[in-house]
Amino acid sequence: MQKITREILIDKxxxxxxxxxxxxxxxxxxxxxxxxVTPALFTDKTDLKNNFVFGDFCxxxxxxxxxxxxxxxxxxxxxxxxxxxxxxxxxxxxEHRFNREKVYVVGIPCEGMADVRKIxxxxxxxxxKISSTEDGVIVDTLYNGTISLKKEDILLxxxxxxxxxxxxxxDELIGEDGTVLENDRFDEVAALxxxxxxxxxxxxxxxxxxxxRCNACRDVCPACTCEKCVFDNPESGVxxxxxxxxxxxxxxxxxxxxxxxxxxxxxxxxSRVCPQHIPLHLLNRKFIKDINxxxxxxxxxxxxxxxxxxxxxxxxxxxxxDAVNKGDK
Amino acid sequence: xxxxxxxxxxxxxxxxxxxxxxxxxVDQVNGxxxxxxxxGLTLSNALKxxxxxxxxxxxxxxxxxxxxxxxxxxxxxxxxxxxEDFVIFGARAxxxxxxxxxxxxxxxxxxxxxxxxxRAHGIIISMxxxxxxxxxxxxxxxxxxxxxAGDIVCYKGENEYVFEGVTEKGKNLxxxxxxVTENGxxxxxxxxxxxxxxxxxxxxxxxxxxxxxGKDKTDKFFNAPEWKTLSEACLGCGTCTFVCPTCQCYDxxxxxxxxxxxxxxxxxxxxxxxxTRMSAGQPRPTQLERFxxxxxxxxxxxxxxxxxxFGCVGCGRCLSRxxxxxxxxxxxxxxxxxxxx
Numbered sequence: 001m002q003k004i005t006r007e008i009l010i011d012k013x014x015x016x017x018x019x020x021x022x023x024x025x026x027x028x029x030x031x032x033x034x035x036x037v038t039p040a041l042f043t044d045k046t047d048l049k050n051n052f053v054f055g056d057f058c059x060x061x062x063x064x065x066x067x068x069x070x071x072x073x074x075x076x077x078x079x080x081x082x083x084x085x086x087x088x089x090x091x092x093x094x095e096h097r098f099n100r101e102k103v104y105v106v107g108i109p110c111e112g113m114a115d116v117r118k119i120x121x122x123x124x125x126x127x128x129k130i131s132s133t134e135d136g137v138i139v140d141t142l143y144n145g146t147i148s149l150k151k152e153d154i155l156l157x158x159x160x161x162x163x164x165x166x167x168x169x170x171d172e173l174i175g176e177d178g179t180v181l182e183n184d185r186f187d188e189v190a191a192l193x194x195x196x197x198x199x200x201x202x203x204x205x206x207x208x209x210x211x212x213r214c215n216a217c218r219d220v221c222p223a224c225t226c227e228k229c230v231f232d233n234p235e236s237g238v239x240x241x242x243x244x245x246x247x248x249x250x251x252x253x254x255x256x257x258x259x260x261x262x263x264x265x266x267x268x269x270x271s272r273v274c275p276q277h278i279p280l281h282l283l284n285r286k287f288i289k290d291i292n293x294x295x296x297x298x299x300x301x302x303x304x305x306x307x308x309x310x311x312x313x314x315x316x317x318x319x320x321x322d323a324v325n326k327g328d329k
Numbered sequence: 330x331x332x333x334x335x336x337x338x339x340x341x342x343x344x345x346x347x348x349x350x351x352x353x354x355v356d357q358v359n360g361x362x363x364x365x366x367x368x369g370l371t372l373s374n375a376l377k378x379x380x381x382x383x384x385x386x387x388x389x390x391x392x393x394x395x396x397x398x399x400x401x402x403x404x405x406x407x408x409x410x411x412x413e414d415f416v417i418f419g420a421r422a423x424x425x426x427x428x429x430x431x432x433x434x435x436x437x438x439x440x441x442x443x444x445x446x447x448r449a450h451g452i453i454i455s456m457x458x459x460x461x462x463x464x465x466x467x468x469x470x471x472x473x474x475x476x477x478a479g480d481i482v483c484y485k486g487e488n489e490y491v492f493e494g495v496t497e498k499g500k501n502l503x504x505x506x507x508x509v510t511e512n513g514x515x516x517x518x519x520x521x522x523x524x525x526x527x528x529x530x531x532x533x534x535x536x537x538x539x540x541x542x543g544k545d546k547t548d549k550f551f552n553a554p555e556w557k558t559l560s561e562a563c564l565g566c567g568t569c570t571f572v573c574p575t576c577q578c579y580d581x582x583x584x585x586x587x588x589x590x591x592x593x594x595x596x597x598x599x600x601x602x603x604x605t606r607m608s609a610g611q612p613r614p615t616q617l618e619r620f621x622x623x624x625x626x627x628x629x630x631x632x633x634x635x636x637x638x639f640g641c642v643g644c645g646r647c648l649s650r651x652x653x654x655x656x657x658x659x660x661x662x663x664x665x666x667x668x669x670x
Contacts, residue, residue, distance in 0.1 A: 033463060038562050039562040040561065120649075125375070142528065212389065216564060232603055233603070241597065272652075275650045276359060
């Protein structure tokens with residue numbers, strides 16, 4: 001699937017390290033299997049050579065890690081960003097979450113990342129090896145022999161509806177830049193809107209009832225960067241460790257969606273990391289769709305410093321009542 | 330041993346469900362889940378349920394007690410629900426071992442009566458693992474996936490299910506099923522066990538060793554430099570602790586109902602920034618320390634306090650669920666690499 005190899009990125013990183021442009025490299029570390037890749041900071045060239053990985057399982061958006069990584073960094077950090085990661089990168093800069101000068105961005109092309117859950121659903125347990133092909137993967141399994149899977153069947157949710165192959169931030173690019181893509185990412189939202197309030201309530205009730213409040217969605221979210229989250233504060237009264245009724249989960253996710261509205265770039269990390277497989281991105285997409293409809297097309301993170309419609313306050317802004325009425329339809 | 334034909338398994342399950350609530354693994358939208366038995370439900374073929382059997386004995390949230398205040402009188406309401414007998418069918422070897430680990434915590438003095446109550450009412454029918462997954466490493470902790478513990482052990486052969494009563498509870502239940510089972514099945518059980526052993530030898534994590542860890546190894550690993558890189562990507566979410574069959578930390582939360590207090594017990598996670606804040610107001614300040622705590626607990630502290638028994642059962646749930654794919658196998662391998670003296 002990925003056209004670019006780890007070797008190209010390792011060579012680039014090694015070059016930038018040895019020429020002193022950067023002092024460390026943020027990327028992905030290989031795991032026990034082909035799919036369990038971990039975001040990691042590399043400082044050592046041998047470590048880089050042995051353990052740096054780039055492939056179909058590097059879905060993790062590493063932009064948010066830059067907040068922590070740049071804090072005490074004396075030298076620049078090289079970071080490899082896929083097109084969609086660059087939107088989060090810009091949004092973080094808009095919110096002054098880290099110093100741009102401390103980062104050296106190499107934009108890398110992305111062919112869409114694989115979702116190991118989907119692979120496991122199709123290939124079963126006992127995955128021994130996953131090899132990338134031009135338009136999919138080949139999976140060696142313990143019980144079902146060797147299985148070929150097509151790209152469209154194994155892509156991460158967000159990659160199925162890729163919004164852009166264009167890098168909106170970089171210091172240099174590997175390969176040619178892509179373009180913003182036409183996509184169907186609001187179709188699912190439209191389907192939810194078409195439901196009756198009761199059906200829609202039941203849909204979310206069913207999805208959110210699985211929530212275990214691990215807070216992984218919040219922790220991974222590049223728009224959730226508060227130093228101390230209200231939900232981690234026992235004094236706030238809303239910590240909700242004990243979900244004593246199912247209303248708690250709904251409140252958490254809806255409040256979070258409100259909080260990131262206008263700042264969410266639709267990177268899809270929330271749904272990717274949810275251990276309970278809740279399609280959380282749909283909440284955020286509903287907000288994006290509404291914002292587009294009420295205020296005109298807006299893509300968070302497209303430009304550093306852009307003012308989100310919800311905090312821009314122009315005379316042309318839709319009146320709250322109109323928005324409410326429109327939202328009702 | 331007793332056996333029943335594969336096609337008769339639902340008759341047998343129906344028989345069990347006549348006398349107790351029965352939970353069987355059923356495929357749901359998001360993987361297998363223990364579901365209350367009802368006619369027409371199909372047993373899942375998945376190796377593991379998404380959540381472990383811990384949930385039955387130590388639920389994520391439970392209402393411990395209520396206090397009703399009227400004037401100067403405080404009424405204490407024990408709203409423990411009437412406990413009925415229940416049976417879990419198809420628990421795997423790892424999950425069954427996890428109960429021994431939880432027992433040592435909850436059943437030692439002072440006994441946790443909520444947990445003890447559920448343990449007394451629960452019967453576990455385990456199932457040998459015909460198809461272990463690549464993430465399995467129970468053998469690291471001396472667990473035999475081909476011969477799980479449990480009140481009754483079940484082996485699924487090509488044509489028949491074989492049952493072996495182990496505990497008194499299990500033997501009694503099995504006896505009640507005499508009308509739907511017949512004697513025999515020893516050969517099938519042996520064949521199944523041999524087949525499983527062959528597969529266990531092919532598992533990618535079969536060589537993961539825990540022998541560098543264990544009792545009294547705190548000084549050896551506590552200050553290891555590896556914790557920094559191991560923990561650097563950790564999001565601090567509690568997924569690993571929540572899907573873990575042996576994580577047992579909890580918090581107590583009181584909710585004001587205006588006319589009194591509802592007291593809940595809920596799972597807590599050492600990965601959280603406010604964990605143990607209630608005791609001394611000094612929670613672990615950074616994710617490195619929180620991360621270290623979880624693995625030191627499983628690999629060093631628990632064994633130190635429990636005759637060398639590890640606090641991990643190698644079920645592999647954290648391997649497949651961690652959002653950043655960091656897990657105990659990577660920790661053991663990395664820390665085990667160096668000499669750390």
